[in-house]
Amino acid sequence: MNLCAQRVRVAAAGNLRYVMDDIKALYVENHPETKIEVTLGASGALLQQIVNGAQFDFFMAADKIFPDKLKEQGAAVGDVKTYAFGKLALWSNVVDISKGIEAVTDDAVVRIAVAKPEVAPYGERAVQCLKYYGLFDKVKEKIVYADNIAQAAQYASTGNAEIGFLALALVLAPDMKDKGKYLVLDTKSYKPVEQACVLVKTWERNAEASKFMDFVLSDACKSIFEKYGFILPQ
Amino acid sequence: MDAEFLQTVLLTLKLAVSTTLILIIVGLPIAWFLAYSHFKLKPVIEALVSMPLVLPPTVLGYYFLIAYSPRYFFGEWLVRVFNVRLAFTFEGILIASVVFGLPFMIQPLQSGLRSLPESLREASHTLGKSEIVTFFRVLLPNIKPSLITAIALTFAHSIGEFGIVLMVGGNMPGITRVASVAIYDEVQSLNYATANNYALILFATSFVLLTVIYSINKKRNTWTAL
Numbered sequence: 213m214n215l216c217a218q219r220v221r222v223a224a225a226g227n228l229r230y231v232m233d234d235i236k237a238l239y240v241e242n243h244p245e246t247k248i249e250v251t252l253g254a255s256g257a258l259l260q261q262i263v264n265g266a267q268f269d270f271f272m273a274a275d276k277i278f279p280d281k282l283k284e285q286g287a288a289v290g291d292v293k294t295y296a297f298g299k300l301a302l303w304s305n306v307v308d309i310s311k312g313i314e315a316v317t318d319d320a321v322v323r324i325a326v327a328k329p330e331v332a333p334y335g336e337r338a339v340q341c342l343k344y345y346g347l348f349d350k351v352k353e354k355i356v357y358a359d360n361i362a363q364a365a366q367y368a369s370t371g372n373a374e375i376g377f378l379a380l381a382l383v384l385a386p387d388m389k390d391k392g393k394y395l396v397l398d399t400k401s402y403k404p405v406e407q408a409c410v411l412v413k414t415w416e417r418n419a420e421a422s423k424f425m426d427f428v429l430s431d432a433c434k435s436i437f438e439k440y441g442f443i444l445p446q
Numbered sequence: 447m448d449a450e451f452l453q454t455v456l457l458t459l460k461l462a463v464s465t466t467l468i469l470i471i472v473g474l475p476i477a478w479f480l481a482y483s484h485f486k487l488k489p490v491i492e493a494l495v496s497m498p499l500v501l502p503p504t505v506l507g508y509y510f511l512i513a514y515s516p517r518y519f520f521g522e523w524l525v526r527v528f529n530v531r532l533a534f535t536f537e538g539i540l541i542a543s544v545v546f547g548l549p550f551m552i553q554p555l556q557s558g559l560r561s562l563p564e565s566l567r568e569a570s571h572t573l574g575k576s577e578i579v580t581f582f583r584v585l586l587p588n589i590k591p592s593l594i595t596a597i598a599l600t601f602a603h604s605i606g607e608f609g610i611v612l613m614v615g616g617n618m619p620g621i622t623r624v625a626s627v628a629i630y631d632e633v634q635s636l637n638y639a640t641a642n643n644y645a646l647i648l649f650a651t652s653f654v655l656l657t658v659i660y661s662i663n664k665k666r667n668t669w670t671a672l
Contacts, residue, residue: 331635370515370517
């Protein structure tokens with residue numbers, strides 16, 4: 213039995229901001245001596261940091277390709293596990309988006325916020341979605357690429373971008389929910405957002421991180437993911 | 447050297463030069479005012495001018511983003527009257543850059559003016575010269591070192607701006623993607639070679655410029671007694 217406080221440093225994708233608050237609270241209820249430290253960022257940026265030696269124990273990305281890359285580089289321990297499937301949503305507090313994605317072609321929409329596709333999976337899906345509907349070329353001049361999904365949400369919520377392509381998980385959170393309207397986009401218009409996680413290879417084996425990973429994948433967290441619009445893997 | 451690289455470097459220089467020029471025009475009157483006027487609220491103005499030194503750029507950037515937003519008063523007024531949106535434009539980051547550079551221009555000028563003996567100014571007045579003539583013909587030439595320092599600091603500071611430009615500019619290639627933001631971007635995309643090129647150019651430009659400016663300064667060393 214450990215006498216010193218355990219610490220798990222989690223690198224989590226931006227769309228998990230509110231999910232992590234809930235998961236953390238639930239875990240700490242049963243493990244009061246454990247400190248869970250969450251750092252949020254674009255999955256691609258976090259991968260880069262970990263590869264360059266950033267001290268994280270557990271990596272929860274918004275796309276399976278990032279933990280897979282980590283594993284390829286020999287910087288991961290154990291298997292990559294999918295914890296949820298995310299959904300892409302359109303969000304606006306300025307224009308009416310109920311009629312659908314065509315709203316992006318409106319003259320009233322001067323700027324569209326999309327997270328940078330190279331590092332943010334939801335940004336990549338947003339571009340795929342626009343291309344699927346044949347709208348990308350029409351509106352690509354209007355797109356402003358945010359650093360990560362959180363900044364895309366910021367552009368949209370401050371009204372500097374009339375419409376934002378955001379993660380459903382962010383849109384359903386109390387902070388965003390009452391501030392604007394959202395539209396869940398058809399899942400066939402983009403490649404599924406398979407969100408996966410993996411343990412990071414650290415100098416010292418962090419047993420608590422293993423326990424936390426098991427917890428995240430367990431039934432106890434299923435209701436939290438569902439609350440934020442995720443679909444759980446079968 | 448490819449086109450995009452050159453474009454980014456030129457954009458960075460354009461922002462730095464524009465910011466410095468605007469600040470010279472705006473900063474001289476403010477510095478004169480702060481140096482010579484006496485009124486109760488002066489400390490408040492001085493504090494406001496110095497705020498950009500203390501506030502993290504991201505805080506300022508955030509407030510600018512809100513200010514520019516068409517959902518709120520100022521941004522909405524801009525859209526309504528001028529049909530102008532400032533977020534994600536060069537003009538938007540220029541304004542932010544000017545505000546952020548205020549203390550770098552004003553403080554050296556203000557302290558330069560304060561260090562001049564009052565007799566200089568008084569002598570000019572007794573010879574019948576107006577405030578403006580006094581300022582341009584008597585005071586300003588005597589604070590050349592301060593002016594040069596102010597220009598150098600403002601320029602160098604503007605070249606290095608990152609936080610505020612990133613927040614308000616939106617990283618648009620050719621428009622708001624200055625070298626400091628491009629470096630960050632290229633590192634994130636694992637293009638270390640490109641990032642290194644930008645970094646070297648910035649370093650070399652700033653270093654050469656400052657060396658030249660400080661050598662000019664040295665020649666005009668005005669430690670003469672009056």
